[in-house]
Amino acid sequence: MSNSKPSFKKKKSEPQQYWSGLPKDILRLILEKLPWSERLRLSLVRKTWKECFHEIKNTQEFLPWLMFYNWDKCRGCRDENHGNSICKLADPFVQKRFTVEEATKGTEREFFFLCRTLCFKSWFPGLEIGFSDMASFYLNPASSDCTVIAFSILVAGKLEIGTCHPGDESWKKFEFCGDYDFICDVGYADESFYCSLSNGKLGAFNIKQQEWKLLWNLQSELSPLVYLYAFNGDLIMGLGDCNPRSLPCALWRFDLLERKWVVVENEIIEKKDSASHLHMDEAIWEELHNLLEGYVKKLLGDGLVMTEGEKWFKLRKLANNAFHGESLKGMIPAMIASAEMMLERWRQHDGKEIEVFQEFRILTSEVISRTAFGSSYLEGQNIFDMLVKMAVLISRNGYKIRIPLIGTLAKTSDDLESEKLEQGIRDSFVKMIKKREEKVEMGKLDSYGNDFFGSLLQAYHETDKTKKITIDDMIDECKTFYIGGHETTTSLLTWTILLLAINADWQEKLRKEVLELFGKQNPKPDSIGRLKTMSMVVNETLRLYPPFVQIMRRINREVRLGKLTLPVNMEAFIPTIAVHHNPDIWGEDAHLFKPERFSQGVAKATNNNTAAFLPFGLGPRSCVGLNFAITEAKVALSMILQRYKFNLSPNYVHSPTQFLTICPQHGLQIMLHSL
Numbered sequence: 001m002s003n004s005k006p007s008f009k010k011k012k013s014e015p016q017q018y019w020s021g022l023p024k025d026i027l028r029l030i031l032e033k034l035p036w037s038e039r040l041r042l043s044l045v046r047k048t049w050k051e052c053f054h055e056i057k058n059t060q061e062f063l064p065w066l067m068f069y070n071w072d073k074c075r076g077c078r079d080e081n082h083g084n085s086i087c088k089l090a091d092p093f094v095q096k097r098f099t100v101e102e103a104t105k106g107t108e109r110e111f112f113f114l115c116r117t118l119c120f121k122s123w124f125p126g127l128e129i130g131f132s133d134m135a136s137f138y139l140n141p142a143s144s145d146c147t148v149i150a151f152s153i154l155v156a157g158k159l160e161i162g163t164c165h166p167g168d169e170s171w172k173k174f175e176f177c178g179d180y181d182f183i184c185d186v187g188y189a190d191e192s193f194y195c196s197l198s199n200g201k202l203g204a205f206n207i208k209q210q211e212w213k214l215l216w217n218l219q220s221e222l223s224p225l226v227y228l229y230a231f232n233g234d235l236i237m238g239l240g241d242c243n244p245r246s247l248p249c250a251l252w253r254f255d256l257l258e259r260k261w262v263v264v265e266n267e268i269i270e271k272k273d274s275a276s277h278l279h280m281d282e283a284i285w286e287e288l289h290n291l292l293e294g295y296v297k298k299l300l301g302d303g304l305v306m307t308e309g310e311k312w313f314k315l316r317k318l319a320n321n322a323f324h325g326e327s328l329k330g331m332i333p334a335m336i337a338s339a340e341m342m343l344e345r346w347r348q349h350d351g352k353e354i355e356v357f358q359e360f361r362i363l364t365s366e367v368i369s370r371t372a373f374g375s376s377y378l379e380g381q382n383i384f385d386m387l388v389k390m391a392v393l394i395s396r397n398g399y400k401i402r403i404p405l406i407g408t409l410a411k412t413s414d415d416l417e418s419e420k421l422e423q424g425i426r427d428s429f430v431k432m433i434k435k436r437e438e439k440v441e442m443g444k445l446d447s448y449g450n451d452f453f454g455s456l457l458q459a460y461h462e463t464d465k466t467k468k469i470t471i472d473d474m475i476d477e478c479k480t481f482y483i484g485g486h487e488t489t490t491s492l493l494t495w496t497i498l499l500l501a502i503n504a505d506w507q508e509k510l511r512k513e514v515l516e517l518f519g520k521q522n523p524k525p526d527s528i529g530r531l532k533t534m535s536m537v538v539n540e541t542l543r544l545y546p547p548f549v550q551i552m553r554r555i556n557r558e559v560r561l562g563k564l565t566l567p568v569n570m571e572a573f574i575p576t577i578a579v580h581h582n583p584d585i586w587g588e589d590a591h592l593f594k595p596e597r598f599s600q601g602v603a604k605a606t607n608n609n610t611a612a613f614l615p616f617g618l619g620p621r622s623c624v625g626l627n628f629a630i631t632e633a634k635v636a637l638s639m640i641l642q643r644y645k646f647n648l649s650p651n652y653v654h655s656p657t658q659f660l661t662i663c664p665q666h667g668l669q670i671m672l673h674s675l
């Protein structure tokens, strides 16, 4: 950061001047003035702001529009102690319902939206019939699509549904025959209101088609109570008491694409006495650990990241050769070609906003496809497309704890889909291998190729057993390089652009360096190593935003570490991000962007503690793609700086989040200006 930027160091005698240090009551005043959605965005900026946001929310004074109706005459809804009505409120924003007391006791059943912030009520026409059990709505009431729904069971076990839109003069009513008792819960997902009934049935009312369908008849021996929760945009259905420690429980998720319920978790845990809880927890965590490892293995196979011993040594040697020296230099034209394609797309954004996080994802995937598969690059892209789908499925399912049932676990649609993808990836590989082998046999090629795929194919054909690898090894290696090299470099490029966008002085310094070295020509492989200022900026970015927040090691034999004794088999997590931000190592300005700290190398920057800078890990298992990633980033940054100036778009919301790597939750929007 330049000297002209404010220092965030606290000066004892001066009052706090910065946003980060705003007293809570002032912050609260600001938050209260903002529209609900802005408040939510602000809450993502800092932990203290989030806390304040929740405090405001919890007071319930500032809830957004709420669906409200009087439960005065309904079963169990009267608070005898206070004489108040207890009312049901639905918050469309978080899709959550609250039960609150209302001091103004009403006698009539009333339906209205209440905007607490504006103290404004919007009434619905009266509902003459006995709709009493449930009411729900979705969308902001200001939207013309907003629908209110009420469910009721008539005497003969018939279901009655009423719908209404803001501004309607009357309710529209529907009656459906059936053997219904009473309604447990109502939830909204994907144009339908779902309604669970006490006899274990579940139905859906589609708003557009105005159709009621019975979807599920649990008829379970388990507790028939069904709860519906809207969670992260999904509708989750829970059966029975969802406290996993006590009663049987099962959960389903509504798949918005397939439009059906899928089992997301299926747990049956016996009721345990408190003494056995500890034992059960250990078993759960052991199981969870194995499962997570299983998921990662599914994604990366038995490639370099996951192997150990001799096999690791063999694969590591192959990878070292592929990503060093002349081989790496040979990959630079592919990097340039991919960056050119990206910049061609950027032309139409000149003078406008562009979201670069997705752009860099495309770029890095292009680069990996071209460098790994050379002439077979389009087939490689197809394989990577399947890998991306698989990564999504795996990350979606990776954190679900499935405790082995007393019976067997049903395969979810995600499981089936990922099996299909795995097979597809294998088939494509086999095809590509055959194609290249044929070309060599027919004399069209004199070797298996100089790309990474070629060197793997060479190893596959080795007669020396110590060097030979199998088809599965080949597949797993390609998977590893794709997953390892794609998200990580995307993260590095994205955060570098963010930091350059807000530090115009460093952006200018870098541009000067690039123009002095390359002019307006494409980067020259031999000169990339001379981009010294860029190295400083890249290092500082990796320090502030290391793509992997931690690295992991298993302790092989008991070791003493300072005052600690680490027992054998223990797993140690080294929190890269915490080490990188530690003021004891980096100084009081550890949280500031100051690339100059790297001007005389890592040793000087870390006060001779070089292990404190570990974005690529440490030791023999450190990142094999380091040079590849840095070269790719430097090529892309040089080519961007040669063509564009950029600054941050006002639409950017700073919310780093962890999804495999540290990435911007809402993307990175910048304004582009051609030079």
Ligand code: HEM
Pocket: 304, 305, 306, 316, 480, 481, 482, 484, 485, 486, 488, 489, 492, 546, 547, 548, 551, 552, 614, 615, 616, 617, 618, 619, 620, 621, 622, 623, 624, 625, 626, 628, 629
């Ligand atoms: C900015 C970019 C990158 C970062 C920050 C990064 C970071 C890391 C880290 C922290 C590790 C674990 C090291 C340890 O445990 O000590 C790792 C391992 C690995 N990375 Fe990277 N990586 C990057 C780019 C790449 C690229 C481009 C590739 C391949 C094309 C790659 C392939 C690998 C592989 C194969 C391993 C496992 C090495 C082994 O176990 O022997 N990485 N990386």
